[in-house]
Amino acid sequence: MTQHPIIVVGAGIVGISTALWLQRDGHDVVLMDKDKPGQAASYGNSGLIANWAVTPVTYPGLWWALPRMVLDRRAPLFLKWRDMPKMAPWLAKFMGNATDRKTRQIANSMATLLTDAVDQHRALVKGTAVESWVHDSKINFLYPTRRAFDRDKYNYDLMADAGQHADVITGPAVHEEEPILGPRIQCIAQMSGTGHITDPGNYAAKLAEHFAAQGGRFVRATVQDFGFTGGHVSQVRTDQGAFDCAKAVVTSGIWSKELTRKLGLNIPVESERGYHVIYENPSELPRNPMLLSDGKFGVNAMDMGLRFAGTVELARHTSPQSQRPLDLIQGYVKATFPNLTCTGTQEWMGNRPTLPDSVPIIGPLKDTGIFAGFGHQHVGLTSGPKTGRLLAQMIGGAGPNIDMAPYSADRYLN
Numbered sequence: 001m002t003q004h005p006i007i008v009v010g011a012g013i014v015g016i017s018t019a020l021w022l023q024r025d026g027h028d029v030v031l032m033d034k035d036k037p038g039q040a041a042s043y044g045n046s047g048l049i050a051n052w053a054v055t056p057v058t059y060p061g062l063w064w065a066l067p068r069m070v071l072d073r074r075a076p077l078f079l080k081w082r083d084m085p086k087m088a089p090w091l092a093k094f095m096g097n098a099t100d101r102k103t104r105q106i107a108n109s110m111a112t113l114l115t116d117a118v119d120q121h122r123a124l125v126k127g128t129a130v131e132s133w134v135h136d137s138k139i140n141f142l143y144p145t146r147r148a149f150d151r152d153k154y155n156y157d158l159m160a161d162a163g164q165h166a167d168v169i170t171g172p173a174v175h176e177e178e179p180i181l182g183p184r185i186q187c188i189a190q191m192s193g194t195g196h197i198t199d200p201g202n203y204a205a206k207l208a209e210h211f212a213a214q215g216g217r218f219v220r221a222t223v224q225d226f227g228f229t230g231g232h233v234s235q236v237r238t239d240q241g242a243f244d245c246a247k248a249v250v251t252s253g254i255w256s257k258e259l260t261r262k263l264g265l266n267i268p269v270e271s272e273r274g275y276h277v278i279y280e281n282p283s284e285l286p287r288n289p290m291l292l293s294d295g296k297f298g299v300n301a302m303d304m305g306l307r308f309a310g311t312v313e314l315a316r317h318t319s320p321q322s323q324r325p326l327d328l329i330q331g332y333v334k335a336t337f338p339n340l341t342c343t344g345t346q347e348w349m350g351n352r353p354t355l356p357d358s359v360p361i362i363g364p365l366k367d368t369g370i371f372a373g374f375g376h377q378h379v380g381l382t383s384g385p386k387t388g389r390l391l392a393q394m395i396g397g398a399g400p401n402i403d404m405a406p407y408s409a410d411r412y413l414n
């Protein structure tokens with residue numbers, strides 16, 4: 001009898017990591033994408049290996065802050081109003097997680113996926129052309145005042161519970177630490193032991209090339225549906241024809257919603273859209289990656305320029321790009337880095353796939369033979385390699401040595 005391959009649908013960082021770990025475990029693997037690998041959310045992110053980012057957007061108090069943030073033109077949270085009727089059920093569930101109990105539960109589940117992320121990236125890239133692309137760094141969280149930092153205590157306490165501690169820098173030491181900063185920033189909270197990537201899209205693409213060079217097959221096709229034999233997946237149906245499979249994995253980012261709907265499942269994943277602006281040939285660079293606390297975007301010196309990437313826009317992934325988040329980023333950049341110049345800029349928008357409880361689904365979709373790895377919200381680059389490894393362990397049968405219940409799809413299926 002022919003042994004059919006495992007088909008991984010979606011070649012973002014999560015799918016590529018899954019395909020590579022499955023391949024290393026000796027499976028015959030086909031990686032499919034409607035586009036070239038690493039071109040969607042995994043292309044334009046901040047490149048931060050954010051092993052500290054355990055706190056979800058839905059912290060307690062968001063209920064009170066939300067109306068003000070939506071109306072405040074300097075706040076990095078946007079709503080696409082015309083999308084709200086369709087997004088309302090998801091939004092209600094999302095906001096339902098903005099309690100102390102839920103936030104702590106989410107932070108615990110995320111810590112398991114995040115804290116060893118630099119090591120997980122190192123393990124993933126071992127023996128590939130991008131072995132030297134995982135950079136050790138510090139991260140500098142930027143605040144206009146010490147008081148603004150103090151107001152974030154809840155977040156820092158959660159990060160400390162996960163083993164990530166910050167040193168606070170104030171006064172003249174701020175500008176000695178990062179001479180690129182203007183006088184607006186008067187406080188830095190600095191964490192060590194983190195990392196970053198300087199071209200996330202190319203990083204994903206090179207890993208996909210490695211997968212192919214090791215005998216894996218990449219197929220460029222749009223997956224439309226699945227075929228079943230005796231209730232178990234046996235085919236992946238695409239615009240390029242049907243492909244037989246032994247198992248399938250849905251790692252399709254925001255589009256996982258449409259694909260899982262084909263299985264009769266109604267998994268509530270929506271987009272926290274984010275934007276980036278790249279300053280080409282910047283006149284100055286930061287010493288370490290940064291995160292602007294009020295603008296809510298990352299600052300990372302990348303191969304193609306200085307990338308400012310972040311903000312949150314709650315909108316459907318099918319809606320056109322907005323201008324206001326891009327203008328907001330530009331405004332904060334000018335105010336924070338007053339001497340920075342460049343020869344040109346590039347702009348981009350991407351979809352962070354987010355489930356209402358901000359915890360990704362990693363595991364089987366019932367007994368279909370289909371597994372899922374999606375919903376990695378703001379930290380898919382960070383946690384993609386570990387997710388891939390966990391999925392490979394689950395699919396291989398041995399199973400991971402951590403409790404996978406928090407990541408089970410069942411919480412949305414029962």
Ligand SMILES: Cc1cc2nc3c(=O)[nH]c(=O)nc-3n(C[C@H](O)[C@H](O)[C@H](O)COP(=O)(O)OP(=O)(O)OC[C@H]3O[C@@H](n4cnc5c(N)ncnc54)[C@H](O)[C@@H]3O)c2cc1C
Pocket residue numbers: 009010011012013014015032033034035036037038039040041042043044045046047048049050221222223224251252253254255256259273274275276298309310311349350351352353373374375376377378379380381382383384
């Ligand atoms: C502005 C911004 C900044 C960010 N910064 C960071 C950061 O610093 N650190 C961090 O860890 N995370 C960051 N993120 C989040 C991170 O980028 C995402 O969580 C991550 O890229 C999601 O990866 P993915 O593989 O799940 O999805 P994607 O990268 O979106 O990949 C999904 C793939 O599935 C394919 N696909 C979809 N449907 C089909 C179909 N029907 N058939 C075939 N193929 C299909 C798509 O073409 C795509 O290639 C950021 C995100 C944004 C938007």
